[in-house]
Amino acid sequence: MQIGTKMVAGLASATVALGGLAGSALAPAKQTPDTLRTASSSGLRINQVQQIGSHNSYHRELSPAEQAVQKQQNPGSVDLWYSHAPIQQQLQDQRVRTLEFDLFPDPAGGLYTYPLIRKLTGQGPLTDPALAQPGIKVMHIPDFDYNTNCRTFVICLQQVKTWTDQHPNAAPISINLELKQSDPNVVAAGGVKAPPWDLTNLNSVDTEIRSVFAADDLITPDDVRKNGLTLEQSVLTKGWPSLASARGKVMFYFDNGGAGEIRDLYREGRPNLEGRAVFTRGPEGEPDAAITEVNDPRGANTAEIQRLVKKGYLVRTRSDEPLSTIRANETSRVGVALASGAQYVTTDFPVAGMAARYDSDFVAQLPGRAAVRCNPVTAPAKVLAAISEG
Numbered sequence: 001m002q003i004g005t006k007m008v009a010g011l012a013s014a015t016v017a018l019g020g021l022a023g024s025a026l027a028p029a030k031q032t033p034d035t036l037r038t039a040s041s042s043g044l045r046i047n048q049v050q051q052i053g054s055h056n057s058y059h060r061e062l063s064p065a066e067q068a069v070q071k072q073q074n075p076g077s078v079d080l081w082y083s084h085a086p087i088q089q090q091l092q093d094q095r096v097r098t099l100e101f102d103l104f105p106d107p108a109g110g111l112y113t114y115p116l117i118r119k120l121t122g123q124g125p126l127t128d129p130a131l132a133q134p135g136i137k138v139m140h141i142p143d144f145d146y147n148t149n150c151r152t153f154v155i156c157l158q159q160v161k162t163w164t165d166q167h168p169n170a171a172p173i174s175i176n177l178e179l180k181q182s183d184p185n186v187v188a189a190g191g192v193k194a195p196p197w198d199l200t201n202l203n204s205v206d207t208e209i210r211s212v213f214a215a216d217d218l219i220t221p222d223d224v225r226k227n228g229l230t231l232e233q234s235v236l237t238k239g240w241p242s243l244a245s246a247r248g249k250v251m252f253y254f255d256n257g258g259a260g261e262i263r264d265l266y267r268e269g270r271p272n273l274e275g276r277a278v279f280t281r282g283p284e285g286e287p288d289a290a291i292t293e294v295n296d297p298r299g300a301n302t303a304e305i306q307r308l309v310k311k312g313y314l315v316r317t318r319s320d321e322p323l324s325t326i327r328a329n330e331t332s333r334v335g336v337a338l339a340s341g342a343q344y345v346t347t348d349f350p351v352a353g354m355a356a357r358y359d360s361d362f363v364a365q366l367p368g369r370a371a372v373r374c375n376p377v378t379a380p381a382k383v384l385a386a387i388s389e390g
Contacts, residue, residue, distance in 0.1 A: 046172055046219075046251075047240045047314055048379040049372050050338065052365060053098020053174070053346040055318065058138050058156060059084055060147040065121045070144070079323040080145050081357075082348055087150060087159040091173070094351045095371040098316070098344045100176040100255070101138050101156055104194045105201040109134040116143035116191040130155060136201075136208055142182050143191035153205075157212040160250060164217070168248035171372040172219060174344055176316065177205070177278060178255035179262055202266050206277040209252060219251040221273035221290070230287035231272040236312040253291040253314075257281030263288075290314065295321070297337040305340040309378050317342040319364040320349065326360050334364045341377025 061081045062070065070077035090096040106112060110132045114125035128151055131137065136153035139146045150156035160173060179202075182194040195201060209218070219241060226234040256262045263280050267273055271287045273280060282288035290313065294305050297317040308315050319334040320326065337345045347364035349355045355362040366373050374384050 042380075042383045044243045044374065044379060044383055045240045046243055046246050047309065047312065047343055048375050048383075049171065049243060050341070050343055050345065050366065050375045051097035051171060051174070051372050052095065052350055053100065053176070053316075053344050054084055054090055054094070054096050054350050055100055055321075055346045055348050056102065056140060057084055057087065057090060057096070057099040058101055058148040058150055059140055060149055062117065062145065062147050063121075065123075066117050069117055069120050080140070082354070084149060085351075087156060088163045090350065091160070091163045091167075091170075095365070095369060096350050097171050097371055098174045098176065098346060099160070100178065100346065101153065102140055102178045102180050103153055103205070104137045104139065104142060104180055104182075105197060105204070106137045107134055107195060107201065107204070111192055111194070112137050112139065112142050112146065115146045116186065116189060117146070119190075136204060141186070142194060143186050144183075153208050154212060157209065161212050161217070164248050164250065170248055171243070172246040172249045172251055174314075175250060175252045176255050176344075176346075177252055179205075197262050197265070199265050199268070202262070209277045213250060217249055218277060219246055219249050220277055221279055221288070222275065224290065225272055225274075232282070232285070232287055232289040235290045239312065240314070251279070252277060253279040254281055255293070257293060258283055284308075284313075291316070293317070294342070296333075297340040297342060298333060302336060302340050305342050306377055309341040309343065309375070314344070315340075315342040316344040316346060319345050319347045320362070323358070326355060326358050326362055329360070331362070334362075337364075338366070339376060341375055343375060343378075 060083045061067065067077075067081060070080060084090060085094065087099065090099070104112065113131045118124070118126070130152045133152070138150060138153055138156055139148050150159055160175070164170065164173060179197050180194070181196070182191060187193045221231050224234055224240060225231045226238050229237070254263070254266070258281065263282070266276065266278070266280060267288055270276060273288050279291045280288045281292055282290065284292070292308060292313055293316045294301050294308070295318045297305055305315050305317060317337050317340060319337040334347070345364065349363050350365065352361070352363045
């Protein structure tokens, strides 16, 4: 049984890497334990800081036997061979403050317990009891790239909650959610077909978030929107919550962007995301516009990111992709991403040593290995000076 090469090529493009040293284009700022406290006391808002995040934060590579099958289908599948530390370790030791989870509906439970690639390699089903229970599952690609450091959405969230409860003064954690479907080529080869993201399954995203986090733990669209204004108008004219008020909290946004069925269903009857737990990627000018993505910060996109963040949006960009750039020892992108002013800069290599398997010393970190720093584009000059002086 063969898995389609078109599918595998698509998978390969989803992982990223880059060669180089983080901050090589930026002079390291002086950091002290009071840096975040100084910033908070200066009235800094959450769009006026910058954080490093991990791309596909849950991802773990497969066993050697399964990797051999992946590579047999397409040599580019080696781009799937990367693994992240447990979520709490990323938050604590790697100073990650932005996470990303890929979600798949499983309302009846047990849909993803026997991945196709395990059948192809003569293995039995997965025995984790959490997979058998109803609820949203977390993985990269069902049947083909299924391994993860937290198999269910609730388990992932519980790990975040445990850490934030222990660190109530930490900078707010942002979590990027990508709502995904099975690849048709995998389904045709014998894999499972994930249920659609209909309104019931979309509502379950909110339900599972609120089953772990209390209202006071979250930053939601309702927390940002002002009376008589749309969410976008509130963000652009009244601003985001202060960093001081957001300490220890969590904020969610969807990776799925622009006009589309998922966004339309999620905000049906709720143009400003009234009552919702997750921000959408509404197009600029739409009532729900507040958070967006410009994944490649280079070239003309640098000015575009700076325009968006100066206007008041939160922007996510990426410091490294694809893996071919790490092989080419291309080192500039991380510096460009950090200098762009994008509030969330995500990487596959948030700690030194992760790229060593590719004979690279690349790591994407804030200068001084800070967990959060003043945004070089949006933070007031007087605050930047205060941080600089430590």
